[in-house]
Amino acid sequence: MQIVVDLTRCQAYAQCVFLAPQVFSLPGEEALLYRPAVPDDQLERVHQAAAACPVQAILVGEEVSSGAR
Numbered sequence: 547m548q549i550v551v552d553l554t555r556c557q558a559y560a561q562c563v564f565l566a567p568q569v570f571s572l573p574g575e576e577a578l579l580y581r582p583a584v585p586d587d588q589l590e591r592v593h594q595a596a597a598a599c600p601v602q603a604i605l606v607g608e609e610v611s612s613g614a615r
């Protein structure tokens with residue numbers, strides 16, 4: 547499954563890193579890194595991360611195409 551993080555929205559709160567550390571990481575204090583192609587075993591965690599993001603910066607699955615327009 548594909549995800550996109552809107553990095554202009556992301557405030558590096560790191561909720562997603564905490565919930566899905568295999569997908570999201572914050573190597574510095576500001577720039578979030580993530581894997582756009584999420585492995586199946588991480589889907590549940592990524593959904594939790596998307597729900598937990600305080601600024602709704604994480605777009606998951608079908609939201610990726612609709613959100614990009």
Ligand code: SF4
Nearest residue numbers: 556557559560562599
């Ligand atoms: S939870 Fe949201 S704001 Fe926080 S680092 Fe992740 S994407 Fe960025």
